Amino acid sequence: MRKSRAIQTAVAVAMMLTAPVAWAQSKAPDVKLTLASSVAEAAPGEPFELALKFEFPSGFHIYWENPGDSGLAPQVNWKLPEGFKAGTLQFPAPTRHEASGLVTYVLEGSPILLTTVTPGEDAKVGSTVEIGAGVSWLVCKESCFRGSKSVSVSIPVAAAPRPVEDDITFKLAHRSLPVSAGQAKLITIKPSATKSTVAKEDEFEIVLDVDIKDGYHTQSNAPLGEFFVATAVFPRTVEGLTFGEPVWPEPHVRTDKVFGKISEFVDAFKVRVPVKVESPTSSEDVQITGLLNYQACDESGRCHPPQAVEWSVSVKSGSVLAGAANAPVVGNAGNAVAAKTDTVEPEEARADDAAPAEEKPKAAATSKTISSVDNGWMSRWGIWGAILGGMLGGLILNVMPCVLPVISIKILSFVQQADEDPKRVFHLGLMFCAGIIISFWALAGGILGLREFYGEQAGWGAFFQQPKFIIGMSTLMFAFALSLFGVFEISLPGSATTKLAGATEREGLSGAFMKGVLATLLATPCTAPFLGPAIAFALTNSVFVVAVVFTAVGFGMALPYLLLTANPGWLKYLPRPGAWMNTFKQLMG
Incomplete structure (x- = not known):
């Protein structure tokens, strides 16, 4: 009996000692947020950029503008001087993250979000303006933590704009942004939709035809090596639509002398993204946009830096145009735009209301949980x-x-x-x-x-x-x-x-x-x-x-x-x- 009691006590002590470790893993990480301007001096009517830079511990991530099956994208409310306007928030290319059967689109490392600000024509030269932002986010590892912060930057107004001397933040930000199809290296992409007109409960597909330059290949969507960059598709959120998991072709598998088995796409491939119309859209033209992430390598194993390429397809809403022809429609890979552009009124932001209800991600934006x-x-x-x-x-x-x-x-x-x-x-x-x-x-x-x-x-x-x-x-x-x-x-x-x-x-x-x-x-x-x-x-x-x-x-x-x-x-x-x-x-x- 004493031996049994001793064993029980030892187990209890072991559990007590390990409990603080589990609790420590639940501690919210320290998230640093800074706001930077691309100009040391702004000028009336001359656009410039603002950068929101996140820094958090290794292993954590925040979410892309379409978070995927779960998560919440960063929300920003700008506090602007009178006459100033802020454009669309630009996100870097995301990474596909899988855990517990959920697929999410995340931003890792030190992601930088950009927006373009245009001062009013009547901005007073010689004055100094303050631009603020109320930002909220969800940062996750094993657990997720909601955070918010207010940041600001002061900018003098001059007759002509003067860029900052150290613009490394903006160079890094632009390097991580998606590029248009015309800037894509070693591939061409042709997007299309299998229907030209859609209505509620309709199902159709976005088809991406990708041609790869001779002598090159990309990794497949499921590479066989840990350090290979997977080819991936990331649709942006579109109100009223849900996206299924992309359907990929069978890859070419070969054995390399250095890397061993490689799963790759060669010459050309076609990926299909299932789409379902959950509710009628409020506009006649529905623009569906997204990214194709890839890395092109030659036969010797030399690889170019990974790229994310924009694609865009427009379809007609059947709730607006009844009886239109339902033929496939070819999209535009070169002029994709973000799903939402806001004109922000001044003097409205607080950290507490940085995520207004109308800008919260919709359930229709999830790509797997609901579509499955x-x-x-x-x-x-x-x-x-x-x-x-x-x-x-x-x-x-x-x-x-x-x-x-x-x-x-x-x-x-x-x-x-x-x-x-x-x-x-x-x-x-x-x-x-x-x-x-x-x-x-x-x-x-x-x-x-x-x-x-x-x-x-x-x-x-x-x-x-x-x-x-x-x-x-x-x-x-x-x-x-x-x-x-x-x-x-x-x-x-x-x-x-x-x-x-x-x-x-x-x-x-x-x-x-x-x-x-x-x-x-x-x-x-x-x-x-x-x-x-x-x-x-x-x-x-x-x-x-x-x-x-x-x-x-x-x-x-x-x-x-x-x-x-x-x-x-x-x-x-x-x-x-x-x-x-x-x-x-x-x-x-």
Whole structure:
């Protein structure tokens, strides 16, 4: 017994020592933000550039203008002198990032965002103007952290503009920007759409025909070497449209004497990007733009610097032009523009309101999570498919590792109650199920609240972007594990007390309810088949749909226990109480 207690204590101490490490990983990184001007002196009516430079620790990233499956692009509110106007925010080329089945488009290193500012013609020569920006962002590694800051720069106004002497920031920024098709090296790109006119619920494709110069190749979309640059497509956000995962051709695979196996595109290739129209657009012409990232190499292995090339396709909106011809349309690779251009009024920005609601990324901008739902059974069944998927996902949650410990304890309580009054067993089961379902309602409410804060990108794991929640859950699971190890016992209040008395413990109603709550809490870091599409569908619809789908998830998770307690005769198939129960509890710990 003493030896067993010593082992339990050692395990507890080890968990206590490692807990601060997990908590430290939840600390928000130090993000530095600076605002720089391309001119030392501005002149009336003469445009100049402003640069927003982010600096954060290695391993972290922020998001591109289309963040992908999750995330939030930086939001900027300019505070401009009267008569000054700011143009579109220009982003550097992103990197494709995959984690936990999600594909996001991220900016790493020290990304620099650019915009062009045009002073008013009546700007007073000899005065000094101050330009400010309220900036908000989401920076992520294992966890994500919301940040905001106000920055400003003072610029004298002169009769003629005078550039800054050290413009290294702007040289680096322009080097990382996408180029037009005419500036692309060693490739030509021809974009087109498979439909010329589109309406709500239509599906079509953006097709990029790429020709590679003789004697050169690009890496495929899935290179075989860690240091190779993948060819990638990044569509920009277009309101009302969702983009699926690009469909790539089979690459040419060969063996190189130096690099080993290489997966590459040679001569020419064609990539297709699925698009679905989720809602009618407000304009007659819908411009779809994006980037093609690549790196061209010759046969000797000498590679040119990676490039990102702009492409653009325009289609007609069927909601505006009914009955137009539905023939394929050829796009323009050379004159792509950003998806949104703003004229900013002066004196309006604060750090707190740096992300106005109308500029938050729309759910339609996500490229995989929603489109994967729409392309499968969810698109055919709608809310009924989401309800069924939620129930199946909730059912499968019962066997996920993060939920299994508390579920196993509930099963042990069933074992203990096998000889009790069937009505009491059923009532306890109902309370356990009520704890699960009500907790899922609370979880849905919390996610809806986070959705208001983060935009449409908050999802199933949104709470695990909150350091306080992570610390609280770590503490809860740590205490729960100690209880399972037998370091101490947890007595839950109930209408009948829950004092432990060996194998004859009688669980109270409120105790059963709290075990249902605990099971739901432990389910938050888990996912399961069918659950992701159902949750994604719900979170892009109304509050009512969210409530219905989360209720279905909770009901699916509670269903086995409801059936078991409603049929007490089934309890006879469970093993009889005995010493094995303590061993099983410690194993779960």
